[in-house]
Amino acid sequence: MKKSQRPLNRSRVLRLLLLYLLAVAGAAVMVFPFLWMVSNAFKEHVFVIEYPPQLIPTHPSVGNFVRAWTSNNFQLYFTNSAIVALTSTFFTVLFSAMMAYAFARFQFPGREALFFTILLVLMVPDMITIIPKFLLIKTLGLRNSLWGLILVYIAGSTSLNTFLLRGFFEQLPHELEEAMLIDGAGYLTIFLRMILPLSAPALATVTIFSFLGHWDEFTWALTIIDDPLKRTLPIAIYSFQGQHGTEWGLVFAAMIIALIPVLIIFIALQRYFVSGITAGAVKG
Amino acid sequence: MALSLKMRKRLVPYLFLVPGLLFFLIFQIYPLAKGLQMSFYRWSIMPGKASLFIGLANYLRAFEDPVVGRAFLNTLIYTLVTVPGQMILAMLAALLLHSLPRGRAFFRTVYYLPVITSWVIVSLLIRYLFQSPNGLINYFLVEVFHVISQPIMWYEQARTAFIPILVLGIWKGIGWSMVIYLAALQGIPKELMEVAAIDGASGWQRFWRITLPLLSPTVVFTLVMLLIGGFNVFISVYLITGGGPRQQTEVLLSYTYRQAFDFLDFGYGAALSMLMAVFLITASYLQMRFLRKPVEVYG
Numbered sequence: 001m002k003k004s005q006r007p008l009n010r011s012r013v014l015r016l017l018l019l020y021l022l023a024v025a026g027a028a029v030m031v032f033p034f035l036w037m038v039s040n041a042f043k044e045h046v047f048v049i050e051y052p053p054q055l056i057p058t059h060p061s062v063g064n065f066v067r068a069w070t071s072n073n074f075q076l077y078f079t080n081s082a083i084v085a086l087t088s089t090f091f092t093v094l095f096s097a098m099m100a101y102a103f104a105r106f107q108f109p110g111r112e113a114l115f116f117t118i119l120l121v122l123m124v125p126d127m128i129t130i131i132p133k134f135l136l137i138k139t140l141g142l143r144n145s146l147w148g149l150i151l152v153y154i155a156g157s158t159s160l161n162t163f164l165l166r167g168f169f170e171q172l173p174h175e176l177e178e179a180m181l182i183d184g185a186g187y188l189t190i191f192l193r194m195i196l197p198l199s200a201p202a203l204a205t206v207t208i209f210s211f212l213g214h215w216d217e218f219t220w221a222l223t224i225i226d227d228p229l230k231r232t233l234p235i236a237i238y239s240f241q242g243q244h245g246t247e248w249g250l251v252f253a254a255m256i257i258a259l260i261p262v263l264i265i266f267i268a269l270q271r272y273f274v275s276g277i278t279a280g281a282v283k284g
Numbered sequence: 285m286a287l288s289l290k291m292r293k294r295l296v297p298y299l300f301l302v303p304g305l306l307f308f309l310i311f312q313i314y315p316l317a318k319g320l321q322m323s324f325y326r327w328s329i330m331p332g333k334a335s336l337f338i339g340l341a342n343y344l345r346a347f348e349d350p351v352v353g354r355a356f357l358n359t360l361i362y363t364l365v366t367v368p369g370q371m372i373l374a375m376l377a378a379l380l381l382h383s384l385p386r387g388r389a390f391f392r393t394v395y396y397l398p399v400i401t402s403w404v405i406v407s408l409l410i411r412y413l414f415q416s417p418n419g420l421i422n423y424f425l426v427e428v429f430h431v432i433s434q435p436i437m438w439y440e441q442a443r444t445a446f447i448p449i450l451v452l453g454i455w456k457g458i459g460w461s462m463v464i465y466l467a468a469l470q471g472i473p474k475e476l477m478e479v480a481a482i483d484g485a486s487g488w489q490r491f492w493r494i495t496l497p498l499l500s501p502t503v504v505f506t507l508v509m510l511l512i513g514g515f516n517v518f519i520s521v522y523l524i525t526g527g528g529p530r531q532q533t534e535v536l537l538s539y540t541y542r543q544a545f546d547f548l549d550f551g552y553g554a555a556l557s558m559l560m561a562v563f564l565i566t567a568s569y570l571q572m573r574f575l576r577k578p579v580e581v582y583g
Contacts, residue, residue: 023381023387026377026380027395029455030398031397033406034409036413036420098301108297121313123512124565125564127516127537127540127557128316128558130541130557131550131553132554133315136314136318151311152311155310156312187296212400218402219541237404237408255408255409262401262402274467
């Protein structure tokens, strides 16, 4: 018995070792560009690309971070991004939840047709309508205004989130709702006191994904924001790269500053990410 | 009282729909209709100067425009390369992580990093890595792995300029499909695998005969989402090559965007957008019909 078990164990250990080696190799490919970005952000005054490249800077310095943070209105851009992302996320979640409540818990004429229309339009990428949307925003006088971003972001993400929340709301028990109705509660009370609290995990998922989407949005902001004082971070980084094209260390420092809130949210709220990504997938 | 409750129940859903629907109508439906209208005009952007109705001229122009053909081909290449690339690597990564007794969550986080990083950041990063002649990729290929003797001038030729875009498309997306596959793998009953193993099925056979069929709805779902994503490629092209050299790496959205916001040809841009919308809606409609069956079997 013992004789035959030993080589078996050894091959199992070897197999595990190989698996972990592969996993680490994969992780290296995933992380390496980020390491390289961090490494270069800590190299000050590298105007030409070093050759051969150095992963560990010989004289690491936080100078780039200080310069990025204090120059070119960077703090203003950070604030703009925060205002835009928070405001549009709040209204996206509110309006999506309201729509999802109507679709999930009520029967009304036109319900199926309306829902199908929303789904069909959802298939059309936002960029398809970017030209007429640009004209519309211009007509409304919202070019170079953070509201021009906020309104379009709300419209752009409400459909998808309605779809996701509807699925969740449908599964909530009906008995509680009926008991509340008998006690004389109105539908608004039911929505606020029952539906929303019971859906906290789904709402958290939707909130996180909306926030990140709005925080990172580039194309629409590029299209309607020309005023340097109204830039959001993605646009700021893009134009930063244009201005300081050879100072990559500075550009990378700016990118890392923009990435920090995203990383914090991702690591702190990771369980919502997994549930959010798999929600639409595993159950079909 | 009963009647008023009934009336209320009838009215209430519309009240809940109003704000969301207003946004939907103003910023989604109206622009679609407006875009369709614009596509039939030589659209004037000067205030006071009337736009000229030109019928289908914008559409006919699109079919004769060689750059449109190039952009369509590039979009197709991007989709055909990055979608299977992401799916296969994501499946391998998911199987790998699934077989790890410990540290699965850690590796999942690491593999997901490129997914949560914005397209702007990773595009600029990739552009930097592929710089010529002294970028890091060239350094690895020439000095470390000795695959080539001369650094490649990536962005100077159409053939090589598209490679960083493809690499980014695959690298950034692996984590997303992987997380989905991993969750689906965890849903497969362990007993099934054990029974198959006792019956003498090899790992390879178990994958093809059990794992993959059980995962097929999930795989189809990722396929559909990635195909739609593939046709949406824009930011990476805009930031990495800008469509160059000589518009050779232009994709449909980048060319449309350029027509509208660089050349200010809004009518032509709108026509190109409409062509893409028709293509995408037809494709997703067909996929929805094709999709329905496996999903029902699974759920």
